[in-house]
Amino acid sequence: MDPPSKSWSIFSRTEITQRYKILEQVGSGTYSDVYKAVRLSDGLTVALKEVHDYQSAFREIEALQILQSSPNIIALHEYFWREDEDAVLVLEFLTTDLASVIKEAKRNWDNGISVGEIKRWMIQILHGVDACHRNSIVHRDLKPANLLISSDGVLKLADFGQARILLEPGFVAEDTNLHEQNISNQTWTPQQPETIPQTDNSCLEYSHNQVQATASKEHLREPYDFTAKDFMDETDKETNFPDGDTSCLATCTTSDIDDDPFKSSYSYELEAGEDTSGALTSCVGTRWFRAPELLYGSTNYGQEIDLWSLGCIFAELFNLEPLFPGTSDIDQLSRIVYVLGNLTEETWQGCQKLPDYGKISFSNIKNPLGLEACLPNRSSDEISILKRLICYDPSSRATAMELLHEKYFNEDPLPVPVTELRVPSTKSGPDEASPGGWCDYNDINLDSDFDEFGNMDISSTGTGFSIRFS
């Protein structure tokens, strides 16, 4: 990766450089730059995640503070944040991720990932998701690249920049003191994690450690001045990536919508700090892993959106290919409809209330492909697990804990021990031949994948294309 450059803004942060030696940049995301560093006091290797977006930093710190005791959630050692500067999270350093495991298996492992290995990866993911959901946290961006892995095979959920805490299904924590937003102008130096004893209503399985900042929790409130306009301005700056494996926040720009003949079909609600109605945004997550209710514009969804993403991740572990590699939101939905059939009141009672239900319609699919056909060489148990996650009605999706009790995990071949998992030594970069690329759309079309949909009208949008089914 990139060698240290003194131009990196992180070098101007003396409170950090006094304590950490920055070695190299190891990644960057929509809102962040991530560096490998060594803690000077004891030589511990860490990741310094400099988050350039207030809300994303706020969400990540808030969620990680709650989840610190789970072995399958990335550890937050401490964070630095003061007024007018980006937050810097000090995270445990993890060498690779599940996307790299899948890529390596596809390229170099004769029989892909063994069933015993798949089971162990799944169990670890399920424990991480279960920890989130028991704590009423919805991750909202689960995908293989956000499941980081240590060199000894321990998988941890990471990238909580889109996470939200739900008070009750579909409602987020109310910002009670929005007017008191008050970022400390002192560096925050959190104390050592404090263990809070388990209580009846705490997480059942894990004790509840928190990284506690010396600054008060006031600093972790939603920003008061985060207005709809600010949001639009920020998202407008983002580029449209032609790759489906990008975050919605990167792809749903106002310019995208303006260019799109289906403009009226989208409803990307804003999650502005001033909105205390509890509405969530439907514009979350990475398209390939995004639940149908989000694609239909839902703003009062729940943790079930993570369960859909889990199904897509498990399918990718089985197939070494993404299950629904959509090239646009409409294409994403059309792929789902092609496999599961049309979304109707029979498949999900109440679906007609989805904001965009009446705006996006597909011709009647008489013979949906079915998940079995998508995973031709997998066992009936594996298909049945996927069916419990990849289904339209969110309330029918199995919880992470329910899946952990599946007999599949206690049957031969048994899950391999974590230490026997094959782990690539490094992270692989983005795959340029991603099936989410624009070119591949033409291939799909030529292969008549969409014959079932009847007439299609394809029009250029400047940033890509749109398809209209009739």
Ligand SMILES: Nc1ncnc2c1ncn2[C@@H]1O[C@H](COP(=O)(O)OP(=O)(O)OP(=O)(O)O)[C@@H](O)[C@H]1O
């Ligand atoms: N703890 C860590 N150890 C090693 N690498 C990390 C760590 N955290 C993040 N990275 C790497 O840094 C890059 C960006 O991280 P991350 O995905 O968390 O940022 P983001 O801005 O939230 O990304 P996204 O655009 O996916 O929302 C990724 O390649 C990730 O693998």
